[in-house]
Amino acid sequence: MQSMSSQPQLGKGFDEPVLASQRCFRQILAAMSEPGSVHRLGEDVESPTGVSAAAMLVLLTLVDHETPVWLAPRFASAATYLRFHCGAPVLEAPSAATFALVDGASVDLDLGAFNPGDDRYPDRSATLVVGCAAFEGGRDVSLSGPGIRGDITVSPAGLDAAFWQKVAANNARYPLGVDLILAAGNEIMCIPRSTRIARAAEAC
Amino acid sequence: MQKTVTPSGSPRDEAYNFAYLDEATKRMVRRALLKAVAVPGYQVPFGSREMPLARGWGTGGIQVTAAVIGPEDTLKVIDQGADDTTNAVSIRRFFARVAGVATTEATAEASIIQTRHRIPEAPLEAGQILVYQVPQPEPLRKLESSEAETRKMHAWGDYGPMYVRLYEDIARFGHVATTYSYPVLVNGRYVMSPSPIPKFDNPKMHMSAALQLFGAGREKRIYAIPPWTEVKSLDFEDHPFEVQKWDEPCALCGAPDSYLDEVITDDQGGRMFVCSDTHYCEGRRDAGHRGRLLGTDAGRALARDGE
Numbered sequence: 001m002q003s004m005s006s007q008p009q010l011g012k013g014f015d016e017p018v019l020a021s022q023r024c025f026r027q028i029l030a031a032m033s034e035p036g037s038v039h040r041l042g043e044d045v046e047s048p049t050g051v052s053a054a055a056m057l058v059l060l061t062l063v064d065h066e067t068p069v070w071l072a073p074r075f076a077s078a079a080t081y082l083r084f085h086c087g088a089p090v091l092e093a094p095s096a097a098t099f100a101l102v103d104g105a106s107v108d109l110d111l112g113a114f115n116p117g118d119d120r121y122p123d124r125s126a127t128l129v130v131g132c133a134a135f136e137g138g139r140d141v142s143l144s145g146p147g148i149r150g151d152i153t154v155s156p157a158g159l160d161a162a163f164w165q166k167v168a169a170n171n172a173r174y175p176l177g178v179d180l181i182l183a184a185g186n187e188i189m190c191i192p193r194s195t196r197i198a199r200a201a202e203a204c
Numbered sequence: 205m206q207k208t209v210t211p212s213g214s215p216r217d218e219a220y221n222f223a224y225l226d227e228a229t230k231r232m233v234r235r236a237l238l239k240a241v242a243v244p245g246y247q248v249p250f251g252s253r254e255m256p257l258a259r260g261w262g263t264g265g266i267q268v269t270a271a272v273i274g275p276e277d278t279l280k281v282i283d284q285g286a287d288d289t290t291n292a293v294s295i296r297r298f299f300a301r302v303a304g305v306a307t308t309e310a311t312a313e314a315s316i317i318q319t320r321h322r323i324p325e326a327p328l329e330a331g332q333i334l335v336y337q338v339p340q341p342e343p344l345r346k347l348e349s350s351e352a353e354t355r356k357m358h359a360w361g362d363y364g365p366m367y368v369r370l371y372e373d374i375a376r377f378g379h380v381a382t383t384y385s386y387p388v389l390v391n392g393r394y395v396m397s398p399s400p401i402p403k404f405d406n407p408k409m410h411m412s413a414a415l416q417l418f419g420a421g422r423e424k425r426i427y428a429i430p431p432w433t434e435v436k437s438l439d440f441e442d443h444p445f446e447v448q449k450w451d452e453p454c455a456l457c458g459a460p461d462s463y464l465d466e467v468i469t470d471d472q473g474g475r476m477f478v479c480s481d482t483h484y485c486e487g488r489r490d491a492g493h494r495g496r497l498l499g500t501d502a503g504r505a506l507a508r509d510g511e
Contacts, residue, residue: 018222022274025234029272030331032241033415033430062238064231098235119359123239123248146244146391147430149411175393179242192242194391194430 011046013060013085024061028181031190036143036152038135038189048078055101055129055183056081062127063088063099070097070114072106075131097126104132104159104182111166116176125193130182133158135189142198143191151198156182156189168197209278209308216304223270224302229253233271233426237417240428245390246358247341252424262295263421265318265337272333272417273299273316278306280314285322285463285480292320309483321384323405325462325484328414330431336399338420341427343387343397363395366438374443383448389436390429398435404447404463409435454479455497456507457488469502476502 014020020043027039047056056078063069065087071078078101079090091097094113102109117125132138138157141164144150170177170193177193191197221227229251236250255263273279279299283292287309295318296307308314311324318335328334344354347365357363366387373381380386386403390396398406399418409416409429416429429435439445453460455476462484464477476497479485489498489507497503 018227019275021227021230022222025230026272026274029234029237029241029415032238062231062235064228066228066232067235120355121249122243122246123236125239127235127238146433147241149432175243175246179238194242194244 010080010084011048013045015044021061024057028058028061028188028190031181031188032147032179032192034147035145035190035192035195036148036154038187040187042186048075048081051075051078051101052131052183053186054188055131057186058129058181058183058188059088059099059101060085065089067098068096070094070100072100072102072109074103074106075101094126099127099129101129101131104130104156104163107160107162109160109163109166111170111178114178116170116173116178119176122175122177125176126178128178128180130180132156132182132184134184135182135187140199143195144198145195147192148195154189156184158184164197167191171195171197208310209306209313211306212300212304217301220302222275222303223273223299224256225253225267225270229267230271233267236426237268237271237428240417240426241415241430243394244429244433245388245394245396245427247396247425247427249424250426252421255421256298257294259422260339262291262318262320262337264419264423264426265320265335265421266295266298266419267421268335268417268419268426269299269316269318270303272335273303273305275304277303277315278308278313280308280311280317281319282317282322282324282481282483283320285324285465286482288482311483321400321402322463322480323401323408325459325479325481326487327408328412330413332414334412334414334416336401336416336418338397338399338418338425339422340385341397341399341418341420341423341425343385343395358394361393363389366395367440370438371440374440380439380443380445386445387438389438391433392436395438396427396429396435402448402463403437403445406435406437406445407447411435450477452477452496454485454488454495456495456503457485457493457498458495459485459488459493467502467506469505474502478506 031039041057063086068089070091082088114126134157138155180191182189236248240248281292281296283289311326316333320337385400418427437445462479465480
């Protein structure tokens with residue numbers, strides 16, 4: 001007989017779901033409104049091994065039974081957690097996912113594999129939570145566009161060398177394309193498709 | 205001085221979920237809001253709910269506010285610029301009851317401002333959220349009644365008919381005769397209805413420091429303008445966009461730069477022009493500015509501070 005202790009531990013979700021998800025959402029909304037700015041999600045959560053608290057909090061806030069999720073192989077351990085806390089279907093293939101948890105350090109990251117929306121309904125595109133190492137210490141990238149006064153230089157660390165080229169290619173399809181929420185520790189930074197990426201070529 | 209923040213007084217009504225909406229609805233609205241912010245000016249369809257007031261009374265704005273608001277927020281609600289009209293008072297009381305939030309009439313003290321048909325005169329600041337109640341979100345609807353067709357027009361940037369409409373005004377009247385709901389181009393891509401704000405307010409949307417969210421409850425659409433986003437009122441090189449001007453300043457506070465309402469004062473043709481933004485007007489009067497009719501019977505009938 002299998003003992004209880006061999007079962008994977010299922011960490012806790014929000015302590016107070018109503019107010020905690022509101023606080024998280026306001027930070028995500030502010031981050032999406034001001035691309036490149038770093039926002040802290042302060043809720044206490046026991047995320048699955050290898051998944052940052054911020055990434056899990058974003059999914060807890062936005063995902064439910066209406067939003068199929070795709071998990072990169074590195075984060076496959078989050079499937080049980082998402083099914084239990086969010087009731088979200090976890091998909092085998094990325095193309096039908098509304099949300100995805102992906103690894104920014106992976107050379108295999110393919111933004112083109114996700115739904116970019118269609119020209120009449122660009123809102124149907126996927127939102128990607130991108131795991132990275134930190135929001136300082138990486139190579140400088142200059143961002144401009146809606147939500148940014150002039151331009152802003154950001155330097156997230158722990159991203160694949162080709163990451164910003166992929167983002168620039170995604171954002172060149174505007175108004176189609178996926179929207180990115182970078183997550184590290186308990187902080188997030190958003191790169192919506194409306195953001196223009198400069199110096200991506202030198203940075204990579 | 206000004207009325208400042210009013211604590212909600214009583215704790216929120218526990219019979220309702222916080223901010224009235226259930227959590228699944230809030231998540232749906234929140235997802236729509238994020239997509240709206242990511243594609244400025246594009247109308248995101250959403251599952252608009254029945255609210256405890258009729259559609260047309262701000263249900264879209266209320267659902268957006270309910271999805272965004274938290275207990276720490278301070279809410280201001282205006283209707284045509286006024287804090288003391290039925291719609292504004294009702295919505296403020298609704299959120300004081302279901303969310304227990306503090307309310308205010310002071311623009312600078314509000315973290316969320318829900319508005320019907322005006323943008324406050326005082327410049328908005330970074331971190332503030334302006335929520336518009338929108339009756340008709342589709343700027344092309346009067347030109348094309350089919351939603352399938354207007355979707356295609358937005359998809360392909362086919363805005364020629366809108367320019368023809370503006371041109372026809374110029375051919376007939378010598379100028380663009382549209383004075384409210386004046387269409388704007390957002391981030392160089394989507395033509396958007398600014399909701400029925402006077403075109404006087406259009407320039408305030410351009411490069412605003414505040415986040416602007418739009419909710420149309422009956423039409424089931426949400427759209428947004430992030431801070432620091434280009435918002436251009438449609439015009440022609442030889443007929444540049446212009447806002448309304450008045451020959452006289454506000455009769456109560458003397459403001460030369462605010463949007464004025466015409467008020468009929470008697471049956472002899474008497475009339476006065478007063479600020480539409482009641483809080484702005486009160487603030488100026490408190491600071492010692494005096495208009496032509498302040499202290500007269502006509503002025504007393506309008507000014508709440510009873511001069």
